[in-house]
Amino acid sequence: xxxxxxxxxxxxxxxxxxxxxxxxxxxxxxxxxxxxxxxxxxxxxxxxxxxxxxxxxxxxxxxxxxxxxxxxxxxxxxxxxxxxxxxxxxxxxxxxxxxxxxxxxxxxxxxxxxxxxxxxxxxxxxxxxxxxxxxxxxxxxxxxxxxxxxxxxxxxxxxxxxxxxxxxxxxxxxxxxxxxxxxxxxxxxxxxxxxxxxxxxxxxxxxxxxxxxxxxxxxxxxxxxxxxxxxxxx
Numbered sequence: 001x002x003x004x005x006x007x008x009x010x011x012x013x014x015x016x017x018x019x020x021x022x023x024x025x026x027x028x029x030x031x032x033x034x035x036x037x038x039x040x041x042x043x044x045x046x047x048x049x050x051x052x053x054x055x056x057x058x059x060x061x062x063x064x065x066x067x068x069x070x071x072x073x074x075x076x077x078x079x080x081x082x083x084x085x086x087x088x089x090x091x092x093x094x095x096x097x098x099x100x101x102x103x104x105x106x107x108x109x110x111x112x113x114x115x116x117x118x119x120x121x122x123x124x125x126x127x128x129x130x131x132x133x134x135x136x137x138x139x140x141x142x143x144x145x146x147x148x149x150x151x152x153x154x155x156x157x158x159x160x161x162x163x164x165x166x167x168x169x170x171x172x173x174x175x176x177x178x179x180x181x182x183x184x185x186x187x188x189x190x191x192x193x194x195x196x197x198x199x200x201x202x203x204x205x206x207x208x209x210x211x212x213x214x215x216x217x218x219x220x221x222x223x224x225x226x227x228x229x230x231x232x233x234x
Contacts, residue, residue, distance in 0.1 A: 005062055005071075008043050009034060013062055013071075013079040015086055015117070017055035021048040025055045029117075085116045092116075096128070101137030104128050108143055112152070126153030138175050139219045142183035145171030149186075149196040165197035176211060181220035184211040185228055192231060206232065 007014045007027040014027035022041035026034075031052065034042055041048050065071040066079065089110070095103035108128035114120035126147050132140020147153055148168030175183035187198075188208035194200030209228040212220065 005058065005065075006075075007031075012075055014055075014058070015079065015082045017058045017062075018052040019055045021051055022046065025058050026052075028052065029119075082117060089116045089118070096131075099135060101132045101135030101140055104132035104135060105137050105140040105143060108132060108140065112143075122147075122153035123155075124153070126155075133171065138178045138180050138217055139182070141171050141178075142175035142180045142186070142219070145169070145175060145183065146186055149190075162197075168196070169198070176208065176215070179216040181212050181215040181218055181225065184208045184215050185220050185224045188212065188228055188231070 004025065005013055007017070007030055008024060009030040010027050012027070014025065014030075016028040017025050018028045018031065019025055020031055020041070022044055024041065024043050026042075031042075035050050039047055039049070062071070062079070066076055092103050092106055092110075096107050105128070108125045110116045110118050111121045111128060112125035126144070129140050129144040129147055133144045145168045148164045148171065150168075151164060154164060172183045172187050176187055185208070188205050188211075190196045190198040191201045191208065192205035209232050212225055212228040
């Protein structure tokens with residue numbers, strides 16, 4: 001496999017290849033992160049600027065060689081997976097920008113957990129959850145409520161614990177009432193354990209844990225649904 005096709009930082013085939021001022025080809029995200037910390041070439045260790053140009057020829061070469069089977073192996077499989085994720089991200093972003101609340105919620109999750117090639121970013125996750133909520137998406141409302149309760153990505157100008165908790169509780173209650181299993185679980189857990197500013201209240205915990213079964217929007221992880229069922233059996 002030609003070495004010139006590999007990013008010298010990630011040692012993998014780049015999904016978004018760029019040419020830096022040292023004349024080398026890099027994965028865009030990798031060299032951008034590198035240049036935030038130092039202005040030297042990762043290859044030559046010489047000073048260089050931050051200008052990056054799309055390496056379209058390299059990008060097309062990689063696509064062609066993979067398509068023809070000239071490149072194979074684990075690194076190619078990893079490249080295929082990254083390309084798939086990149087396409088999924090672009091499609092989801094288009095839907096979100098067109099006003100799809102579900103897509104907005106998904107983008108929020110991907111930023112929160114650093115998925116689909118995105119770096120973890122709680123502030124951006126919060127922004128997308130807020131947009132999703134404003135678009136009327138139930139899941140977005142629930143995720144936004146949890147952000148407020150835990151302080152994830154909440155703008156510093158809103159950094160008042162009681163305000164967070166009140167807003168979070170309202171959003172979660174709204175999402176639970178509209179059928180979100182995840183919101184029901186989060187409220188059940190909060191009351192069962194006395195967490196996030198909620199009083200420990202077995203009656204309220206039982207109410208919301210029971211709602212996990214009846215709720216119509218299945219946005220809750222299997223492990224959480226099982227945890228709710230286990231608590232109810234005890």
